[in-house]
Amino acid sequence: MIVAKDLCRRYGARTAVDGISFEIARGHIVGFLGPNGAGKSTTLRMMAGFLPPSEGTITIDGLDVQEDSLAARAKLGYMPETVPVYPELRVEEFLSFRAELKGVRSTGGARKKAVARAMELTRLQDRAKWLVGELSKGYKQRVALADAIVANPPVLILDEPTASLDPNQIIDVRELIKSLGNEHTIVVSTHILPEVEAMCSRVIILTKGRVAAQGTMDEIRARLSSDTRGLTLVFRGERAAFDTVAEGVDGVTVQEVIAVEDDVRRAKIELVDSDSGASERVERLVNACVGAKLGVREVTLAAKSLEAVFRELTTEDRAADEPSADKSADADRAEEKNK
Amino acid sequence: MRATWAIFKRELAASFYTPLAYVILVVFLLWNGGTFVLLLQQFAANPEISGTRGPLQLLFGGSILYFLPILLFCPAITMRSFAEERRAGTLEALMTAPVRDVEVVLGKYFAAVTVYAAIWAPTALYALVIRKFGTVDWWTLASAYLGTMLLGAAFIALGILASAMARSQVTAFIIGFALTSGLFLAGLGKYVFESETQQALFSHLNQWEHMEEFAVGVVDTRRVVFYLSVVALALFQSVRVLEARKGVQ
Numbered sequence: 001m002i003v004a005k006d007l008c009r010r011y012g013a014r015t016a017v018d019g020i021s022f023e024i025a026r027g028h029i030v031g032f033l034g035p036n037g038a039g040k041s042t043t044l045r046m047m048a049g050f051l052p053p054s055e056g057t058i059t060i061d062g063l064d065v066q067e068d069s070l071a072a073r074a075k076l077g078y079m080p081e082t083v084p085v086y087p088e089l090r091v092e093e094f095l096s097f098r099a100e101l102k103g104v105r106s107t108g109g110a111r112k113k114a115v116a117r118a119m120e121l122t123r124l125q126d127r128a129k130w131l132v133g134e135l136s137k138g139y140k141q142r143v144a145l146a147d148a149i150v151a152n153p154p155v156l157i158l159d160e161p162t163a164s165l166d167p168n169q170i171i172d173v174r175e176l177i178k179s180l181g182n183e184h185t186i187v188v189s190t191h192i193l194p195e196v197e198a199m200c201s202r203v204i205i206l207t208k209g210r211v212a213a214q215g216t217m218d219e220i221r222a223r224l225s226s227d228t229r230g231l232t233l234v235f236r237g238e239r240a241a242f243d244t245v246a247e248g249v250d251g252v253t254v255q256e257v258i259a260v261e262d263d264v265r266r267a268k269i270e271l272v273d274s275d276s277g278a279s280e281r282v283e284r285l286v287n288a289c290v291g292a293k294l295g296v297r298e299v300t301l302a303a304k305s306l307e308a309v310f311r312e313l314t315t316e317d318r319a320a321d322e323p324s325a326d327k328s329a330d331a332d333r334a335e336e337k338n339k
Numbered sequence: 340m341r342a343t344w345a346i347f348k349r350e351l352a353a354s355f356y357t358p359l360a361y362v363i364l365v366v367f368l369l370w371n372g373g374t375f376v377l378l379l380q381q382f383a384a385n386p387e388i389s390g391t392r393g394p395l396q397l398l399f400g401g402s403i404l405y406f407l408p409i410l411l412f413c414p415a416i417t418m419r420s421f422a423e424e425r426r427a428g429t430l431e432a433l434m435t436a437p438v439r440d441v442e443v444v445l446g447k448y449f450a451a452v453t454v455y456a457a458i459w460a461p462t463a464l465y466a467l468v469i470r471k472f473g474t475v476d477w478w479t480l481a482s483a484y485l486g487t488m489l490l491g492a493a494f495i496a497l498g499i500l501a502s503a504m505a506r507s508q509v510t511a512f513i514i515g516f517a518l519t520s521g522l523f524l525a526g527l528g529k530y531v532f533e534s535e536t537q538q539a540l541f542s543h544l545n546q547w548e549h550m551e552e553f554a555v556g557v558v559d560t561r562r563v564v565f566y567l568s569v570v571a572l573a574l575f576q577s578v579r580v581l582e583a584r585k586g587v588q
Contacts, residue, residue, distance in 0.1 A: 045431075049435055050431050050434055050435045051585065070437050070438075070439065071437075073435060074437035076435075078432070080428065080431045080432060082428030082431065084427065084428045084429035084431055084432035085429070086349070086429060088353055088356040089349075097345060097348075097349050098432075100341070100342075101342055101345050101346070101433075101436045101437075101438055102437060103341065103437060147432065
């Protein structure tokens with residue numbers, strides 16, 4: 001449905017997107033994940049035909065976004081991250097204007113129906129008569145989302161669709177995007193990892209304008225969980241007893257133990273390099289604790305910051321691509337471990 | 340041209356949702372009303388000066404008092420059109436909708452021309468005032484309004500071009516005023532140069548002279564072509580500027 005080949009975009013001397021290629025199949029929900037400045041928005045803008053690529057091509061349903069711009073744009077609903085809405089219009093008027101721009105005819109009340117449908121899906125019915133300028137940020141974002149879907153295009157490109165929503169609204173929007181995924185091809189960008197996990201069937205991870213990794217959520221997850229490096233364990237029992245247990249498990253180092261309540265302690269544990277897998281060691285440690293009659297109350301695998309995930313992914317890729325860079329990649333990893 | 344119609348409607352509505360259009364309307368009417376009163380008093384005090392040009396003819400292009408508000412208000416009407424959309428980020432949504440750049444430019448242009456016509460509309464009352472005390476040549480008056488609309492159409496096209504280039508309304512206004520007053524001043528070259536060729540050349544640009552003709556009922560096709568050419572050139576440039584500035588923040 002969407003094919004990008006060797007996309008590059010330079011702003012003067014700065015390269016925002018540096019030769020990325022991907023293919024997105026019909027009916028998929030694909031997440032673009034990356035830290036700020038990774039080139040997500042730039043890529044989405046090029047997909048939407050707003051930004052001409054410096055090099056490379058993008059086609060939507062076989063139509064080149066630059067050459068067949070009008071026909072390609074007719075196939076997509078794009079929501080920029082800036083939430084572009086006209087404050088002086090009422091919600092209904094705004095959506096009606098956008099539907100008219102996108103060629104939804106008013107014959108037979110088709111435009112009214114399209115607007116009503118978009119408002120229903122984004123739960124805006126009770127704000128239909130409000131001026132857009134009077135709405136809260138979250139509602140404005142929903143108006144922009146309603147705008148993207150009002151003409152019911154086959155492709156949706158949503159730049160940070162949940163950026164300014166509250167937790168309940170975020171869940172609503174995720175559900176909406178998932179349900180739209182049945183009949184639409186959807187591209188969303190975000191810098192929040194759980195967001196991608198919650199919505200997307202595939203993910204493309206960008207760093208510094210390059211694709212660091214792409215694949216299904218499971219493939220990415222496998223890559224991430226295989227090198228868990230630490231965990232926190234809350235237990236009831238004596239410190240000494242715990243230390244003995246921990247020493248008995250191979251590849252586990254206790255970093256610190258803090259008393260949280262009278263008899264309850266929180267231990268920070270590092271998983272050092274070892275032959276056995278991290279998950280197995282976690283299992284063994286917990287079993288050993290239970291065996292020693294320590295009351296295990298909580299086990300939390302240390303959440304790695306997204307930043308660390310990206311660094312790993314990029315350094316791994318570099319190591320695989322250029323053997324000569326091995327040393328620096330190792331140095332990077334060692335440095336990270338020290339943190 | 341479906342998109343042009345949609346954009347025209349929204350632009351026109353937006354012009355009257357903000358106070359700017361009303362401010363321009365009121366200031367413009369006060370200004371023209373004042374000019375008209377001055378002219379009437381002049382004619383009342385000196386009945387012997389009335390020749391081919393009465394107060395209505397002098398109102399249209401008879402003095403700098405006619406040109407000054409047009410030079411100022413045309414870029415003020417158009418400064419919002421693209422600059423504000425670029426500032427607010429709505430240009431991105433507008434240009435990624437399946438609409439041609441030229442449709443967007445035309446929609447915004449016609450809306451601005453309509454606002455310009457609206458601020459002139461109340462001056463038709465002056466003709467009714469004159470008719471109460473004398474006679475009005477309606478064809479001459481129609482010619483004066485035609486000239487006024489052509490002049491405004493050209494200035495507004497220049498204002499649209501300025502707005503397409505700018506990121507803020509203030510910049511759009513300044514560039515727009517530079518363009519309109521630049522064109523106006525170029526016309527005054529006729530009074531600066533001495534050779535006949537130069538004078539003939541600059542008289543083609545001389546809006547003051549053009550308006551004096553229109554005001555007495557002379558509709559010269561060369562003038563019509565001149566103003567329509569300015570419109571076409573400026574709007575074509577606006578489309579090109581939009582295209583070139585795509586994606587520029």
